[in-house]
Amino acid sequence: MKQTRALADWAVRKIETEYRDDVCLLLGSWTRHFDREQEELSFHYYIPATSRSNGLARTFIIDGIGYDLFPMTWERVERMAEVRGDNPACLDKAEILYARTDDDRQRFASLQARLHANLRNPHFMYNRALEEIDTAIQIHREMLFEENLGTVRENAGYICMNAANAVAFANQQYLDMPDHNKALRSIKNIPAGFTDLYERIIRAETAGEQKRLCHDIIAVTRQFLAEHDKNAVRWTSAPDFAELATWYQELSYTWRRVYYWCDRKDPVNAYLWCCFLQNEVDKVGADFGIDDLDMLGAFDADDLPPFRRRAECVEQHIIAEIAAHGAEIESYLSVEEFLRRN
Numbered sequence: 235m236k237q238t239r240a241l242a243d244w245a246v247r248k249i250e251t252e253y254r255d256d257v258c259l260l261l262g263s264w265t266r267h268f269d270r271e272q273e274e275l276s277f278h279y280y281i282p283a284t285s286r287s288n289g290l291a292r293t294f295i296i297d298g299i300g301y302d303l304f305p306m307t308w309e310r311v312e313r314m315a316e317v318r319g320d321n322p323a324c325l326d327k328a329e330i331l332y333a334r335t336d337d338d339r340q341r342f343a344s345l346q347a348r349l350h351a352n353l354r355n356p357h358f359m360y361n362r363a364l365e366e367i368d369t370a371i372q373i374h375r376e377m378l379f380e381e382n383l384g385t386v387r388e389n390a391g392y393i394c395m396n397a398a399n400a401v402a403f404a405n406q407q408y409l410d411m412p413d414h415n416k417a418l419r420s421i422k423n424i425p426a427g428f429t430d431l432y433e434r435i436i437r438a439e440t441a442g443e444q445k446r447l448c449h450d451i452i453a454v455t456r457q458f459l460a461e462h463d464k465n466a467v468r469w470t471s472a473p474d475f476a477e478l479a480t481w482y483q484e485l486s487y488t489w490r491r492v493y494y495w496c497d498r499k500d501p502v503n504a505y506l507w508c509c510f511l512q513n514e515v516d517k518v519g520a521d522f523g524i525d526d527l528d529m530l531g532a533f534d535a536d537d538l539p540p541f542r543r544r545a546e547c548v549e550q551h552i553i554a555e556i557a558a559h560g561a562e563i564e565s566y567l568s569v570e571e572f573l574r575r576n
Contacts, residue, residue: 241296245277245303246332248290256287258308259342260332263324275329279306281342283334308341315348317362322408325349353406363403363459370396370452377445386441393448394432397455401425404462425458473522475559482552483564485514489549496542501535508533508545515548524555 242262249257258281264274280290282305292303306324313319326349333339352358370393377389395409402409402421409417418429431451438444488511495504512530519527532544556563566572 242277256284258283258338261328262331315345323410359403359406363400366396366400383441390444397451425454475561479556479561479563496538
C-alpha cells in the first residue's frame, strides 16, 4: 500500500482550500502500520485555530487500514513537551505538512526544543519517573479490591505501561510505541528481571497471580528508581536550608505531640501522629538530601520509649543539618523574650 503520501497531500489541499484561516498546523509522521508495509509520510493530527476546523476532522478506512485526522490543541501539545499525557513521539517525530504562519511554525519548533531539553534534564525526568510509578501504585491499590478478571487484566496492563514509562524516563528517554516489545528493548538501563515480570503479568491466568506480579514489578521499579537517584542531578541550585528551618518551626509541635502520647502510653495516638510526621520528614529528606530519617520502623505498641528516642534522634538530626548549613531556627525561651525582641 503506497497511498499515505497521497493522503497527506490531500489533507494539505483540503486545508488550503477550505480551512486556511482555521488551522494553525497540520502534522505528519512517517508510519509503517505493519511490518509488511512500506514506511511513508502520512497526516497525523492538526492544531486548530478556530472551532470551524472541526469540520476537517475525519475517520475512514482504506484497504482495511483506519485513518484518523483529528484536532489536538496547543495545550495538549504543550503537555507532550512536559512529557505528560500523550506519547511524546507525537511531538518529537512530527513533521509540519502545513503551517498557517511562521509564528505557528516557530511555536511548534519551540515545543519540540522544550521536549528535547526536558529529556536531557536528569532531575526533571527522574521526577516524571516518580509520577509514573505513583500512578501505577494508585492503580494497584484499586486493583486489590477488584474481583472481575477482565478489570484486573485491564489494570495490570496500565501498571505495566506506567512501570515501563518510569524506567524509560529514568533513562531520559520515552517509549516509542506501537511495538511494546521493541520499545522495552530500546531502554538503555533496565531493572533486573523487569522484562520477565512484564511478560509474566500478561501471561498470568488468574486475578490473584496478576495482583501479586503487579506488586512485584512496582517493587522492582521503585528499587531501581531509588538506586538511580543516587546518581541523578538533584539540584539546579543549592537547597535553601532557611526554608527547612521554617518547615521545622511549623512541624516541631508535631514532635511534641508524638512525645506526649508516648509518655501517656497511648500507642494509637503516638502512631497516627507519627504517620503524619513521617510523611513530612520523608519529603524534606528527599528535597534536602538528608538520610536516616525513619521513625516508624522503631514503633512497638507495647514498648514506646525506644520509639520516642528514635523520634528525638531524627528531630535532632534535622536540627543539626539546619545549623550545619548556616541557617537559624527562630526560637524563644518565653513570650516575654519574643515580645522584647519583636
